Amino acid sequence: MSRVILEVDHLTKAFGGLLAVNDVSFQMYEGEILGLIGPNGAGKTTLFNLVNGVYKPTRGHVRFLSQEITGLPPYEVVKRGLARTHQIVRPLNEMTVLENVVVGACFGAENLGLEPAARVAEEVLAFVGLAEYRDTLAGKLNLALKKRLEVARALAARPKLLLLDEVLAGLNPAEVERMLGVIRRIREQGISILMIEHIMQAIMSLSDRVVVLNFGQKLAEGKPEEVASDPRVIEAYLGDPEMAKKILEEEA
Amino acid sequence: MKLFARPFFWLIVAVTLLYALLPTLGQNVTLRETLVLSAIYIILAANLNLMIGYTGYVNFGSIVFFGLGGYLTLWLVGGHHWGLYPAVLLAGAVTSLLAFLLGIGVLRLRGAYFALATIGINEAVKDFVANFDPWGGAEGIFLPFTAFKAMGGPGKALWTVYLLIVLVMGLSLLVAYLVKRSKFGLGLFAIREDEDAAMVLGVKAPLFKTLVYSLSAFLPAVAGGLYFFKNGSIIPDEAFNLHLSIEAIVMVMLGGQGTVTGAAVGAALYERLRGLLLTIPGLSNFHLVIAGVLLLLIILFAPGGLMGWLYRAWPRLRRVLE
Numbered sequence: 001m002s003r004v005i006l007e008v009d010h011l012t013k014a015f016g017g018l019l020a021v022n023d024v025s026f027q028m029y030e031g032e033i034l035g036l037i038g039p040n041g042a043g044k045t046t047l048f049n050l051v052n053g054v055y056k057p058t059r060g061h062v063r064f065l066s067q068e069i070t071g072l073p074p075y076e077v078v079k080r081g082l083a084r085t086h087q088i089v090r091p092l093n094e095m096t097v098l099e100n101v102v103v104g105a106c107f108g109a110e111n112l113g114l115e116p117a118a119r120v121a122e123e124v125l126a127f128v129g130l131a132e133y134r135d136t137l138a139g140k141l142n143l144a145l146k147k148r149l150e151v152a153r154a155l156a157a158r159p160k161l162l163l164l165d166e167v168l169a170g171l172n173p174a175e176v177e178r179m180l181g182v183i184r185r186i187r188e189q190g191i192s193i194l195m196i197e198h199i200m201q202a203i204m205s206l207s208d209r210v211v212v213l214n215f216g217q218k219l220a221e222g223k224p225e226e227v228a229s230d231p232r233v234i235e236a237y238l239g240d241p242e243m244a245k246k247i248l249e250e251e252a
Numbered sequence: 253m254k255l256f257a258r259p260f261f262w263l264i265v266a267v268t269l270l271y272a273l274l275p276t277l278g279q280n281v282t283l284r285e286t287l288v289l290s291a292i293y294i295i296l297a298a299n300l301n302l303m304i305g306y307t308g309y310v311n312f313g314s315i316v317f318f319g320l321g322g323y324l325t326l327w328l329v330g331g332h333h334w335g336l337y338p339a340v341l342l343a344g345a346v347t348s349l350l351a352f353l354l355g356i357g358v359l360r361l362r363g364a365y366f367a368l369a370t371i372g373i374n375e376a377v378k379d380f381v382a383n384f385d386p387w388g389g390a391e392g393i394f395l396p397f398t399a400f401k402a403m404g405g406p407g408k409a410l411w412t413v414y415l416l417i418v419l420v421m422g423l424s425l426l427v428a429y430l431v432k433r434s435k436f437g438l439g440l441f442a443i444r445e446d447e448d449a450a451m452v453l454g455v456k457a458p459l460f461k462t463l464v465y466s467l468s469a470f471l472p473a474v475a476g477g478l479y480f481f482k483n484g485s486i487i488p489d490e491a492f493n494l495h496l497s498i499e500a501i502v503m504v505m506l507g508g509q510g511t512v513t514g515a516a517v518g519a520a521l522y523e524r525l526r527g528l529l530l531t532i533p534g535l536s537n538f539h540l541v542i543a544g545v546l547l548l549l550i551i552l553f554a555p556g557g558l559m560g561w562l563y564r565a566w567p568r569l570r571r572v573l574e
Contacts (some may be wrong), residue, residue: 073451099441
């Protein structure tokens with residue numbers, strides 16, 4: 001088995017009395033695509049925010065390549081090789097697409113100067129298919145392109161692990177297909193991916209393993225097909241498992 | 253970046269030389285007094301622009317740096333018989349250091365809260381100085397006539413100080429340009445657009461903000477030292493004049509925040525406008541009303557200021573005029 005790249009260890013985050021993430025533990029291996037799924041409000045994005053340092057955990061640890069990164073601010077985390085995208089896109093609106101990606105390259109894991117960063121940025125833009133928009137102001141892009149910009153900026157940081165937060169949400173089928181291609185090619189480069197996704201077909205076909213969260217707790221973990229047939233997972237998504245089973249059978 | 257190959261660098265040199273030579277050639281004192289104010293405004297606007305235009309933090313109390321620089325300089329020159337040059341440099345360094353320490357705390361605030369805090373800083377420093385006996389309290393500091401002796405008498409000293417102020421103006425524009433074209437500047441612009449996203453991308457926002465706040469204090473403090481040395485006196489109300497602080501914001505917005513040219517042109521234009529209004533009898537301080545209305549109109553209808561408008565009309569200008 002390959003090396004553990006990310007270890008989430010009894011991670012807990014309380015917002016007042018609400019346990020948004022409650023004692024979640026899992027490991028991720030190098031080169032793996034791990035899907036993180038769960039109903040709305042399950043704590044998936046909060047878990048991302050804990051891993052990359054946007055929030056400090058109430059309890060528990062995050063280790064990246066065996067190093068403790070718990071509670072480090074996000075700009076330190078990205079320098080160690082862990083980059084992320086945002087579910088709600090956050091382009092630097094008044095800067096061009098190229099400048100956005102140069103920021104990612106400049107302040108990422110390799111800490112590049114402006115000129116080498118620009119070269120990396122051009123390369124990444126071509127990779128995700130944004131080269132023709134390089135001089136467009138980021139705020140003027142449509143959602144599909146903004147999602148790709150999120151991925152490009154994160155990639156420009158030269159990460160070893162990439163956290164993708166719903167990069168497929170809000171895209172039409174053609175755009176989804178295109179983004180899936182990008183994700184597959186990222187993996188071919190040897191970058192590990194932890195992704196949150198609601199589009200089940202996508203997560204089932206891409207992921208090596210899946211972790212399911214519900215009400216902040218880990219509900220299940222395993223191969224996509226195992227998880228999909230787990231009655232507890234079906235219940236979390238659809239309510240009554242007997243009823244769900246009936247619906248699924250009728251569908252079939 | 254090859255600085256000498258950039259046309260914009262030579263534009264800065266040319267403007268600086270123009271300010272230096274215009275009054276000196278004919279020994280025209282009236283012109284000198286007009287241009288000294290213009291140069292001071294450009295210094296204040298160019299440095300304030302580092303905060304407002306580059307980083308997106310509206311500093312309402314930027315004048316505190318100017319005033320502190322003035323006080324420190326006059327105290328060193330008048331009270332401790334320092335030469336002007338070491339005095340202004342030390343005044344700049346001390347003010348910059350104070351800004352750094354203050355910035356660590358106050359830059360945790362964002363938006364309107366930061367703006368309010370900066371007003372508070374200016375007012376607090378003003379009240380402190382007004383009650384600080386070593387600096388003359390509300391009476392301020394008067395320089396003895398002998399202070400100018402080392403520079404060849406008052407007449408000659410005033411010309412030298414004028415040229416020094418013009419030099420600081422040139423340096424302010426150069427710093428603004430270099431920061432804009434640097435990796436540091438890129439990080440600042442990212443903070444301006446979205447501070448949280450910038451941090452996720454790896455920009456060390458708390459450090460960057462504190463550094464730029466401190467940097468934006470240095471040259472205004474040096475300029476304050478030179479300006480009040482030239483005046484020969486300093487009092488709290490003049491040194492920490494909140495009006496001038498707000499006028500500096502108008503200059504930056506008028507010319508176009510985030511652009512080097514905009515801050516400079518806005519400052520020069522505003523100085524002309526103010527001069528014009530001051531000469532109309534019965535309208536003393538009316539320029540402040542105009543400044544307020546101007547600021548409102550710019551924010552509502554032309555948030556990019558003059559440069560924003562020019563860039564829209566001629567997009568190619570973006571590459572030439574920074």
